[in-house]
Amino acid sequence: MQCSWKAVILLALASIAIQYTAIRTLTSKPFQLCSLPSPQNCGLGSQDAESSFERGAPGNGGCDDYPYFSLNSSRKTHILVLATTRSGSSFVGQLLNQHQDVFYLFEPLYHVQNTLIPRLSHNSKTMNRRVMLGASRDLLRSLYGCDLYFLESYIKPTPTNHTTDKLFRRGASRALCQQPVCDAFGPSDVNVDEGDCVKKCAALNMTLATEACHEKRHVALKIVRVPEIGDLRALVEDPRLNIKVIQLVRDPRGILSSRIETFRDTYRLWRIWRATGRRPYNLDLSQLTIVCDDFLSSVSTGLSHPYWLKGKYMLVRYEDLAKNPLLKTKEIYDYLGLPMDKNVEDWIHANTRGSNEPSAKHKFGTVRDSAANAESWRLKLSYDMVEHTQMVCHKVLQQLGYKAVKSAEELKNMSISVVQDKTFVPFL
Ligand SMILES: *[C@@H]1O[C@H](CO)[C@@H](O)[C@H](O)[C@H]1NC(C)=O
Numbered sequence: 001m002q003c004s005w006k007a008v009i010l011l012a013l014a015s016i017a018i019q020y021t022a023i024r025t026l027t028s029k030p031f032q033l034c035s036l037p038s039p040q041n042c043g044l045g046s047q048d049a050e051s052s053f054e055r056g057a058p059g060n061g062g063c064d065d066y067p068y069f070s071l072n073s074s075r076k077t078h079i080l081v082l083a084t085t086r087s088g089s090s091f092v093g094q095l096l097n098q099h100q101d102v103f104y105l106f107e108p109l110y111h112v113q114n115t116l117i118p119r120l121s122h123n124s125k126t127m128n129r130r131v132m133l134g135a136s137r138d139l140l141r142s143l144y145g146c147d148l149y150f151l152e153s154y155i156k157p158t159p160t161n162h163t164t165d166k167l168f169r170r171g172a173s174r175a176l177c178q179q180p181v182c183d184a185f186g187p188s189d190v191n192v193d194e195g196d197c198v199k200k201c202a203a204l205n206m207t208l209a210t211e212a213c214h215e216k217r218h219v220a221l222k223i224v225r226v227p228e229i230g231d232l233r234a235l236v237e238d239p240r241l242n243i244k245v246i247q248l249v250r251d252p253r254g255i256l257s258s259r260i261e262t263f264r265d266t267y268r269l270w271r272i273w274r275a276t277g278r279r280p281y282n283l284d285l286s287q288l289t290i291v292c293d294d295f296l297s298s299v300s301t302g303l304s305h306p307y308w309l310k311g312k313y314m315l316v317r318y319e320d321l322a323k324n325p326l327l328k329t330k331e332i333y334d335y336l337g338l339p340m341d342k343n344v345e346d347w348i349h350a351n352t353r354g355s356n357e358p359s360a361k362h363k364f365g366t367v368r369d370s371a372a373n374a375e376s377w378r379l380k381l382s383y384d385m386v387e388h389t390q391m392v393c394h395k396v397l398q399q400l401g402y403k404a405v406k407s408a409e410e411l412k413n414m415s416i417s418v419v420q421d422k423t424f425v426p427f428l
């Protein structure tokens with residue numbers, strides 16, 4: 001009995017491995033950074049490189065083995081926003097998306113998870129995790145090289161003729177809602193609404209999207225599906241890439257509150273707790289412990305400053321960003337080594353003051369009046385729930401400088417801050 005049970009698992013694992021390998025080999029060219037035959041498309045994008053060395057020798061389209069690898073600091077920056085759901089990552093994503101030299105994608109790993117998870121056996125979490133991580137790293141690496149065709153293997157239904165209308169949150173990427181990728185808007189429509197983009201743009205032509213990516217100087221990807229920064233070490237250390245990680249954290253009490261509002265079904269029992277004042281006996285506590293454990297291990301890795309993260313790591317607390325968006329954004333851009341442009345500044349002004357635009361209600365939209373929003377959980381969670389969260393998460397609260405409250409009065413008194421002043425300088 002035992003034996004056949006093991007055999008079933010082995011068989012399942014083998015079939016996952018085979019499927020994954022098949023996906024990799026059938027759909028992908030070997031890791032290719034230059035898929036278009038134009039010298040413009042290598043390494044430095046459309047920018048004029050002062051040194052032809054950086055583009056490789058003329059005549060081969062600049063597509064040498066390591067088109068990115070240059071000894072010069074003016075090479076492409078590969079920005080990685082590492083976050084968790086409901087931690088304000090859409091907001092941070094927008095701060096990068098708005099920059100005219102940045103090509104931004106919102107959560108490309110969504111497609112990996114969607115495609116692989118149904119095929120993965122539930123028997124081996126470790127194995128599932130490894131397959132997911134391997135696939136995720138491959139995809140991120142390809143996307144940093146602007147190989148958007150690589151993403152097609154994970155999009156369902158599989159795009160035909162390199163065209164799809166199923167790219168997750170396409171409207172969150174400015175470059176994908178503008179000419180030449182989308183003809184629905186003129187050059188003066190600088191701030192296309194996400195919903196309008198999806199409604200009015202024709203299906204996404206991945207060839208044009210790839211070209212748009214190459215046109216930009218830098219690539220920024222936002223991910224919420226890799227919990228531990230250590231899992232990305234191979235990517236961070238890849239000499240062809242120039243990764244800059246921004247790890248975004250938020251008070252777990254705020255994350256919990258936001259998830260309860262957003263994922264109504266999954267967090268139903270938490271809402272019952274809030275409404276009745278009594279904790280349901282079958283409440284899934286892992287929804288909370290996972291957040292805090294992941295934060296704790298990932299942040300501990302980052303803040304311990306391992307040599308492989310040197311010059312490539314910055315921790316940002318969402319609350320600091322919400323409180324002082326302009327200043328904090330400047331710090332982020334300083335760390336990235338990029339000048340902040342006017343688009344970003346304008347966007348901050350338009351989106352961090354109170355306003356009633358409909359997109360404020362969008363489930364995943366960026367927040368209006370960010371500062372008030374960052375602490376609104378205090379008015380939404382009961383003291384019971386907060387106390388419980390503080391118990392489960394006390395280590396990470398302490399590590400990140402979030403103060404525990406000791407009474408319902410303290411919780412609801414907004415003139416007492418629960419965010420301690422704490423400076424997290426980039427690891428340079
Ligand atoms: C990068 O290249 C430019 C132009 O060749 C040069 O002026 C600059 O000093 C170089 N930077 C580094 C760090 O080598």
Ligand SMILES: *[C@@H]1O[C@H](CO)[C@@H](O)[C@H](O)[C@H]1NC(C)=O
Pocket residue numbers: 160161
């Ligand atoms: C893809 O392109 C080919 C050749 O242009 C065309 O015949 C075919 O109908 C296209 N397929 C779809 C699904 O549009």
Ligand SMILES: *[C@@H]1O[C@H](CO)[C@@H](O)[C@H](O)[C@H]1NC(C)=O
Pocket residue numbers: 161162163205206207208
């Ligand atoms: C997508 O754009 C490319 C480049 O402009 C073009 O050659 C191709 O025909 C387009 N594909 C479709 C299906 O329209």
Ligand SMILES: *[C@@H]1O[C@H](CO)[C@@H](O)[C@H](O)[C@H]1NC(C)=O
Pocket residue numbers: 409413415416
């Ligand atoms: C809120 O806290 C402040 C500072 O401790 C205190 O002065 C004030 O009386 C409190 N307000 C309420 C309504 O308890």
